[in-house]
Amino acid sequence: MSSITYGKVTRDILRPLFKPSAAYMGLLGLCVAGVGLLLFCWYVQLTQGLGVAGYAPPVFWGVYITTFVFWIGIGHAGTLISAILFLFRSKWRTGVYRASEAMTVFAVMTAGLFPALHVGRAWNAYWLFPYPNQRELWQNFKSPLMWDVFAVSTYFTVSTVFFYIGLIPDLAAVRDKTRGIIQKTYGFMALGWRGTDRQWRHYMAAYGFFAAFATPLVLSVHSVVSWDFAMAQTMGWHSTLFPPYFVAGAIFSGCAMVITLLMPMSLIFKWDEYIGMWHYESLAKMCLLTGSILTYAYGTEYFIAWYSDNPYEWGIFHFRAVGEDYAWVFYMMVFCNCLAPLIWWFKKMRTNLWVLFIVSIIINIGMWFERYNIIASALAHQYDPNAWTYYAPTWVEIGILIGSFGWFGLWFTLFIRVMPSVAIAEIKELLRPPLKSDEAAA
Amino acid sequence: MSYFDRHNRPTPGAVKGVFAHLDCLVDGIDQLKKAGVKDFIVTSPLPRHEIEEMMYEGRPSPVRWFNLAGALFGGSSGFSLAALTHLNWPMIIPAGKPLVSIPAFIIITFEATVLFGCLFTLIGLLVHCRLPANDLQYEVKDPRYSDDHFGIIVNNLTADTAEKVRGILAHTGAVEVSGMEAAHAS
Incomplete structure (x- = not known):
């Protein structure tokens, strides 16, 4: 980066703004079609009832909760990169953190749809929030589902504030490079930021506090999500292993999603000076670490089930691996999450763009199947053999699953055209500042 | 003018x-x-x-005091919300389990600490930077x-x-x- 100047950074990062190509409009159209599919499927469910979602005793958690956990997990990498790596002063985060943070916010927005979808009567979804009923009876704060409401809403609020605060100096840079109504709009969003010594002083202090507060959220949110399962007396769920296992899985899938999203973005916008192989390789190493923890957790789950000598516990794990209903889901999960990423142990493979891109997609497919494996197989195969059943997603659920990618993609696609997707001010911090003494020496 | x-x-x-x-x-x-x-x-x-x-x-920067105040306010109000609402409608829980359960309420306390810590920090930032400016x-x-x-x-x-x-x-x-x-x- 020695040849890059402050001015070049501003120009390069603002270059793609407001210049939609035909391919971009096509992608946007695809996302809008996905949202249309989501809305249509939701309409079908609202008018015909939750039966169209395949809910039948004893399985009342299915694709919606699977996809909810999947999207919450995706969000984790953004907070890890923006907050934890900021506190560690990791330099590679700078290029990728803005888009990763945006991914976090949009992923949580996508996840937020699913409780409303899952409860059926979506217009009553506000009952989840803490307020008393007519008899002054409040929600049960000892319930993991109530913890989840607090955890996810706090996560969304903190992530959004952190994301917006990080954007303010760059919104000011957009304001100063545009004219007319666009300038006024960005000036409004930048809150009048001018980069004065007073502003930077308090900004940097506050940013550090936001990072310090967002850091435990990375660990806590998916721990709390895991307790939605682990606190229940359900075989295959009731385990103290779940919180670290879920957190590792969340970071694993999130880092893979960052590779999936940022690689095409960087190549299309010609940002290889800012987001390059250094970043992809670092993300691949994060995936290797968290993927190894995940593989270890899968093994530990089986060991605990066997060692507990509990026939019900062992029964569900045995069923997952060799039962005829869900074994393919289990092996899909093992292949995608445990075996496929191993190729990244070879430097040649983790520095190959095609391998990086394809394996990152495989990981995300595997992480969705992991949650499906946990939820569907456990509920379909509980204590009473007479109640055993087979749950498979209906077309409505699959439509909503696909539509959720459209919803997420719509926000992300809009974001990359109207906001600086790489942090301008922080990239400048990585550069050697312009010095008169350097010019004199040259 | x-x-x-x-x-x-x-x-x-x-x-x-x-x-x-x-x-x-x-x-x-x-x-x-x-x-x-x-x-x-x-x-x-x-x-x-x-x-x-x-x-x-x-x-x-004095923003740190906003952070501390927000975290203390959030933590105490989160725990109070959970504890007082349970005490307001006391149920008899079998096996001598406490009505005010510290481990269960730590989650709400923690989340409220983080939430209000961040929101107060945001207010501190806006006040001290004089934003919107x-x-x-x-x-x-x-x-x-x-x-x-x-x-x-x-x-x-x-x-x-x-x-x-x-x-x-x-x-x-x-x-x-x-x-x-x-x-x-x-």
């Missing part, structure tokens, strides 16, 4: 220096301080420790300051002190000095 005119015209008694180099800027701040000039603003496109150190000499003086609103230049804006100058300040800014390497009188290029 309308509100907008007031902030889109040069401020009486202000001199602005634009710098292309950080070392020149730091030298300029140092020279101004040695000359006894106190009322000035420094702008930059990125946070630099050199500038903060020269301007504030290691004094920490629509009343900043004309000299601070130079588009170069968000791109690749630094600036020093000195306020409340008389004709005599302005000449001295312009001299310091030009001497320390400002690429443009303006205000009070016609611009002086170094």
